[in-house]
Amino acid sequence: MTRPARPLERLSLGDIDLRLLRVFMTIVQCNGFSAAQASLGMTQATISTHMRHLEERLRVRLCERGRAGFFLTDEGHQIHAACRDLFGSIDRFRATVGDTAGELSGQLSFGTVDAMVTNPALNLDRAIGAFHRMAPRVTLEFNVAAPQVLSQGLLSGTYHVVLMPAPERPVNTHSQPLFLETQKLYCGSLHPLFAVPDVALTPERLAAQAFAGRTYMQRLPICGLDFDWQAATPHMEGTLILLLSGAYIGFLPDHYATAEVERGRLRALAPDRVSFEDLFQIVYARQSPSRAAQALAKAIADHCTAKPAG
Known part of the structure; x- marks a missing residue:
């Protein structure tokens, strides 16, 4: 009992x-x-x-x-x-003490979506290295999660800084656009469309294929195509595995797919007609962000080599 x-x-x-x-x-x-x-x-x-x-x-x-x-x-x-409230308060207290003492210290939680390591425009590894040299007393917690999880975590205090696609952005936060990421439609070498010329890939033919989407995306037409959703995953690695199975087609960041394309295991389908761009942004709390959070956000922005237009 x-x-x-x-x-x-x-x-x-x-x-x-x-x-x-x-x-x-x-x-x-x-x-x-x-x-x-x-x-x-x-x-x-x-x-x-x-x-x-x-x-x-x-x-x-x-x-x-x-x-x-x-x-x-x-x-x-x-x-x-x-x-969440308790540890958020403890982290804010530590950050305030560090700020008062004129040093960056305490714990900082950073979250991002997956498949960032292959992005040549981001240089996230260099940004984190620069941040550590600037703030060696800050304990950095680094997590990978879906955009909705990042948004909710920023609101709850689980994350202090997040890197994610727009238009996802929680209220009462500050955001800075960073770069555009190109997403193309791919299939694996075992898929029936792998050897079909682009000219024969009509909208109707593509829309008829089993499609692997993201769990956090609305099932709306993409690039004007109403895909046949038959699988979904929140992560790019999950999408890649589904595509390599030969059972599905789906979208991946072009930089993430490059290695498998060069190995002959993936192929972009009609990339001139079926592709789109995601705007990525760095986001942190608008009200009383810690100096450590602002310093990490600045380091990421400074090391990003491709700035979006506008």
């Missing part, structure tokens, strides 16, 4: 409780115990032990885990929301 929830105002939080709560936050972010092992550097048994201790401390069941999968209880959702 579950005991009554312990009034939070009567719970005295110590260092061990904060550590347990951070473990809980990581489990939720990774959507499960197994997936959290690499991020936490712990075995699944150790993670289970930590969660059992936390639930005993709080006297509530935070999550269910088993064959049915991982999901939060109602109490787990409430505690997770409280954790």
Whole structure:
């Protein structure tokens, strides 16, 4: 029988409780115990032990885990929301102390979509290197997520700075356009269209193919084509795997697809007619952003070599 929830105002939080709560936050972010092992550097048994201790401390069941999968209880959702507020306040306090002392310190959480490492215009690795040299006392947490997750995380305080496509931008944030990314339609070498000349790729023929889209995109016509959505994934790597299977066609950033095109495993379909550009932006809180957040955003903007028009 579950005991009554312990009034939070009567719970005295110590260092061990904060550590347990951070473990809980990581489990939720990774959507499960197994997936959290690499991020936490712990075995699944150790993670289970930590969660059992936390639930005993709080006297509530935070999550269910088993064959049915991982999901939060109602109490787990409430505690997770409280954790976001708690750690957001701690991070803001640390940033304020660092700003007051005239140094960049504390923890900074940065998020971006995937497939950025192959973008020659971004130079994200150089930007992060420059930021570290400028702010060696800042602990940088770097995550990859879908645009909606980044937007929600910026609002909740999970992320302090995000790099994502427009027009996704949370309210009360500052954004700076960075670059345009070209997306082309591709198929794998095992797909029936791989050897078909572009001139024969009519809109009707392309629209009739099984299409792999993104889970966060609206199922609206793209480049004037009403595709037959039969698969979806939030990440570019997932799209690439689906295309290489030979079962689907779909869009990828041209810089991300280049290596597989050169290997002969991918082919752009009618690129002169079927392609579009995504505008990418760097975004952070408009009200009271930390100096570290502003410094990282500036470093990313400074190292981006391709500026969008306007």
